[in-house]
Amino acid sequence: MNRIAILSVVAMVFAIDAFAIPQFSVLTGNRCSSCHVSPSGGGLRTELGWYSWYDVCIVPNDLGITKWMSNDAPNQFFGGLLSLGMDLRVQTARSFSEGSERKFFPMQASLYAALTPVKAVKIEGSFNLAALRTGPNSDTRVVYPGQRMGSVSAFFMPDVNLPMLRVGLMRPSIGSRYDDHTMASYSYTNATTRQTYLAPDWSEYGAEVTYEGLRWLTVQAGVFGSEGLSQMQLSNGTAAGSAISGNSPTVTGRAVYWDRFVDDAINTTLGASVLINNDFSIMSTFATVGWSDNASLMLELLSHATSWLSSCIR
Numbered sequence: 001m002n003r004i005a006i007l008s009v010v011a012m013v014f015a016i017d018a019f020a021i022p023q024f025s026v027l028t029g030n031r032c033s034s035c036h037v038s039p040s041g042g043g044l045r046t047e048l049g050w051y052s053w054y055d056v057c058i059v060p061n062d063l064g065i066t067k068w069m070s071n072d073a074p075n076q077f078f079g080g081l082l083s084l085g086m087d088l089r090v091q092t093a094r095s096f097s098e099g100s101e102r103k104f105f106p107m108q109a110s111l112y113a114a115l116t117p118v119k120a121v122k123i124e125g126s127f128n129l130a131a132l133r134t135g136p137n138s139d140t141r142v143v144y145p146g147q148r149m150g151s152v153s154a155f156f157m158p159d160v161n162l163p164m165l166r167v168g169l170m171r172p173s174i175g176s177r178y179d180d181h182t183m184a185s186y187s188y189t190n191a192t193t194r195q196t197y198l199a200p201d202w203s204e205y206g207a208e209v210t211y212e213g214l215r216w217l218t219v220q221a222g223v224f225g226s227e228g229l230s231q232m233q234l235s236n237g238t239a240a241g242s243a244i245s246g247n248s249p250t251v252t253g254r255a256v257y258w259d260r261f262v263d264d265a266i267n268t269t270l271g272a273s274v275l276i277n278n279d280f281s282i283m284s285t286f287a288t289v290g291w292s293d294n295a296s297l298m299l300e301l302l303s304h305a306t307s308w309l310s311s312c313i314r
Contacts, residue, residue: 027295031212038171044083050074086110088108110130123152126150126151128148162211165208167206171201172208172224173252173273175282204228216258217258221252229243248278272286280304285300
């Protein structure tokens, strides 16, 4: 129990997630599910993901802060029954005006936990403390349209060679899972503004099936609601509105091909995904190539279309 308390305190104060990003998969040749509970990456780390964090943590081990995390002290407890984790990110900005004050914004302070009562079942959840932030002189929470305060889902996987079913409130698997919500892939841009249409901690109620029985293939398909997406507001420069009305069904699909060359020194992926809700769609094609532990290159082409805007943005 002391180790749980220490983990929680150290994670809340020092755990800066420097390398838990898509590039890490490209550099190592591992699939996202090797280091994360979620097959498409992000969120709670597996035991391998924890050890990787320990090895590349931005907080130097020689400071003594992380020395307690020896190789026999992963983020799993009670024989693997409980797993804990956290991500912390802070954004800072300052106006160009003379004498302006630099401000800091807590963008993410997510706590993660998972229970594994039996080998074939895992129940995980998250809570973003940063979503509790309120505006100046106001009790109104500062959140992006569609942002959730947390998520919870259950995984059912009787065998590693069989498909895995995930149900609950979760992020649908589309495109590449970046750690930075300001990436252009998450934005809609017109002549006058740039708008984020996939909010941080965006999640929907639904179910998703993932198959990774082959080392070189990941295939995912899901059906979700659209409560979060319907809060998204897009503007064509003169009028703004939601591209999705109500909570109509959202269908998603994603496939990734993984391969390694030159004695596993070159790691590559090629993938595509689609999200469809009536006449609104988000389509993504992505590819990566990495030289193990040295360099990585990531490419993604994303487009979305809706008759409300009568446009297709790339």
